Structure formats: C-alpha cells, structure tokens
Amino acid sequence: MEASDLLTDWSRAQFALTALYHWLFVPLTLGLTFIVAIMESIYVKTGDIWWKKTTKFWMSLLAINFAIGLATGIIMEFEFGTNWSNYSWIVGDIFGAPLAIEGLMAFFMESTFFAVMFFGWDKVSAKMHLTSTWLVAIGSNLSALWILIANGWMQHPVGMKFNPDTARNEMDNFAQVIFNPNAVSKFLHTVSGGYVMASLFVMGISAWYLLKKRDILFAKRSIIVSASFGLITSIFLIVSGDESAYNVAQTQPMKLAAMEGLYQGKTDAGIVAVGILNSKKEVDNNEEPFLFEIEIPEALSFLAYHSTAAYVPGIKDLVYGNKDKGILSVKEKMAQGKLAVNALRTYKDAKKINDTKTAQAALKVFEENQKYMGYGYLKNEKQAIPSVALSFYSFHTMVTLGSWFLLLFILALYFTLKEKLQNNKWLLYSMLFTIPLGYVAQETGWIVAEVGRQPWAIQDMLPVGMATSNVASSSVQVTFWLFAILFTGLLIAEVKIMLTQIKLGVNGESKDV
C-alpha cells in the first residue's frame, strides 16, 4: 500500500470513528426533546402533576445524553483543518454559510432555552417553560438542518462555481444550496430517524419498569406517548426514506446500485428483500452477484424512478458505460477529468507569466470538462465503485430494522390501549432489547450514506485521496486511538450515569436533579 493510501485510509477511519460515536448521542437528543415537549404540553394542559414528574424524568435522561454528547461533533471540525485541509479549503465558502448560521441561530437558540428548560422549572411560568422546551426541540433540529445541508452539498454539489484562481468553490446561489433536494430529503430522513430512535429509547426503558413491576402508571403513559410518536414518525421515516432513495437514484446512481448489489442494469428491477452476496463477484467477472436472494419484483424501478418499467443502471453500466441509455463509462469520465486537471494546470502556469491568451483557452477547456474533474484523479475505473458488501448489508439492515420498529410501535400501542401489555413479557423484552437495535439502524443509515458515495469527498469533484492534508499517517493513527479511548470512556460514562438514573426511577429523579 502506498503511503498516501495509508494516510487516506487512516484519515477516513478516524473521521468514521468520530462521526459514528458522535451519532450515538445526536439522534436521541433530536427525538427526546420533542417527546419531553409533548409530555410537558400534556402537563400544562391537564395540570396533572404526574405528567410533570414524567416530563422531568425523561428530561433528566436528555440532560445526561446532551451533556455527554456535547461538543463531540467539534472534533470533526478539528479533523477538517488538520487531516482534510485540501477538502476544507475547496469547500470552505460553501460550508461557511450553513455552519455559521447553525452556530449563530440554532446552537445559541438551543443552548439558551436549554438553560431555561433545565433550571427554570420554578423560576418562570409554566407556559414560558413549555415554550422554552419546544424551542429547545426546534433549535436542536435546526442545528441538524444546517449540518445536513452541508452534507447534502457534498453528496450533490449545487449552487456554486469553482474559482480556478483561488481553488475554492464559491456560492452563487444560496437557495439552491439550502433547497438542494438531496439535503432536504436527507434532513427529513435523518431527523425522523432520531424521533424513532428516541421513541424506542423511551418505550424500551418504560418496558423495563413494567417488567420490574414498578412505576407502572408512569411507564404506561410514557409508552403511549412514545409509541404514538414513534408510529407517526416511522410512517414519516418511510416516506422520507423513499424520497431519499429517489434522490440517490437521480444524483448518485452508483450508490443505489451498490445498496442493492445490482451489477447488471435492467428495467422492471426488483428490490432484494433478503439476500447473501457472492464474495467472488467482481464487476468484470461472470459470477452470480448473490448466493441467495428473495426479490420484490419491479420495486427498485418504482423506488428509484417512480415507474415500475424504469431502467435502473447497474454497476457494470456505470463503470463500462451504456450508450443505449446515455451512460458514460468511467474511462470516458476519467479522460474528461484529466483534460480538466491539465487545463487547470495550464491556466495556473499561464497566469503566472501573464499569458492571457493561453490562460483563457485553458479556462475554456477546464470549464467544458470540470463536471468530471474528480475522475481525473482516479487511477483505474474500479476505483469508482464503493464497497458493495458494506453498502448492501448496511442498507438492508437499516430497512429491516425500520420495518421491525414500525411493527413494534403498533403492537405496543395496541396492547397498552387494550390493557394487556403488562402480561406480554415477550413484547416487553422485545421493546427493551430493541433499544440497541435503534442505534444499529442509525449507524447503518450513515454507513449507507457515506460508504455508498465513495470514492468521493465531494461527488464527482474531489476523491477522498485528493482531499487529505500532507501529514504523516502515524500522527493520524495516534489521534485515532486517542479518540477511540476518549469516546469509549464517554460512552461508558453515559451508560453508567443513565443506568443509575433509570434505577432511581420517576420518584428518585425529583430528589436527585
């Protein structure tokens, strides 16, 4: 392995580690803020002190999650500056605006009202407190909005122009950046995933109380709120997931093909409901892609293009091209990309010696070919293929778990309303043991999104290998392990403090927080 590949791999591993750990904390905050806001609304509406106690208990777990997760995302910004400086420079102007808005508007809004929410129970009126709780929920979700707009831009860069003099992308259409369909669907799918995650969390812990036969009323009420919220948001999760897959099909067809293990494109393409990939399958051999598969006919064509008869390009089409379908091969894109890179070099050199004529001619060639500039850095066409196994299994794990969650919410709600939940130990245990599955679904979702778009740091524009800084891979390895230790420590602390708080129960929290 070349030194530059080693550096790229360690930089990616470190970023993945940081992002995955960070995402253990975020979705719970996104969803739990809304759940406590709903519970507090019921308290303010009914005046029932038990709802206040219920709200305060879940708020205490929210506080633990928030405090421990706080600032874990900032490490990714450190990594941008140190390990990914090429990338940071090139995207700087695009990321600057959404992240600045996130910092100024959403984060400050969230933080300010967080203080009122936690410390203002007996210091402000009930309505003012409730307003603060809702504003925390809205603020934390707005924070996610701006971050996901930035991420959506990397997946589908729009609303900018590359400046060949500064090597930066400059925003020329803010509306295009914020209403980027990829970003909008990503935001909706991500936050609704957080709502489902938080619902599973509340439901699972409440199930534990019922199994222990304690705090029964509190647990039942919590289950009704969380299962209802979870059911509604699960449906929204499915709708936003459909929209997200549609956008992936339009802008990242290779990711979709990898998610489905689809090597040969076809019309009436089906979705693999269950399947085992053939590890011997490569894009250039004739092995079968699956050892075993059960397919839902025509579903992929419908998901990707909203037509059962639509043609869905496979990995082979996207690598070797398909003239009938108007798909360029990676080799053709690599040729265009190399033209763009060479033209940029000529432009740069001509500008240095004030050769305006040559510079203008080179700029014209660059602009004609820059759409595929990133392909100019690929060494071979297979580099354009992401990990099919990781994309496929992550995607199918996420979808399978999402379906299970929907069923679980329906069952929980049904048995609670029928007053039969307490006798259903299998269901209570299912609710409890589904909490970690919620986290698995969250993480696999992000793996699909980020692994599926490889090799790109910015889609079609900048491969990850060109995005890194010129630093020693050993220094990245050191900080990788440093973060692994730090985050694992934080996770252990979170679990330990939360378990203590859960064991105290709804009556214990009022003495302790």
Place this chain on the structure above:
Amino acid sequence: MKVGKSLWLLIAVKLFILFVVIKWLFFPNYLKENFTNDKQRSEYILQQLTKKDN
C-alpha cells in the same frame, strides 16, 4: 454525588481535553500553520490539484 454535579464535572473535563489537550497538541490547522496568507494557501491547493503524479 448528585447527577447534575457529575455532569458539570464531566462537561468541564471533556471540554478541557477537547480544546486544550487535543486541539492544541494534536490538531493544528494545516493551512494556517504552514502558510501566512490566503494567496499562498490557494497556490498550494492549486499545486496539489494539478501536480503531475496525481
């Protein structure tokens, strides 16, 4: 110890580790450390993007 106090302590220790130890010792901003102005940074990135062994 009350959970609130534990959390405040944890936040303080974590922020110290993140901003003082990790950021200061391990995560210098590569372009800010190695170049003095944006013109130099642009030239460096352009050189990276267009070097012949890419």
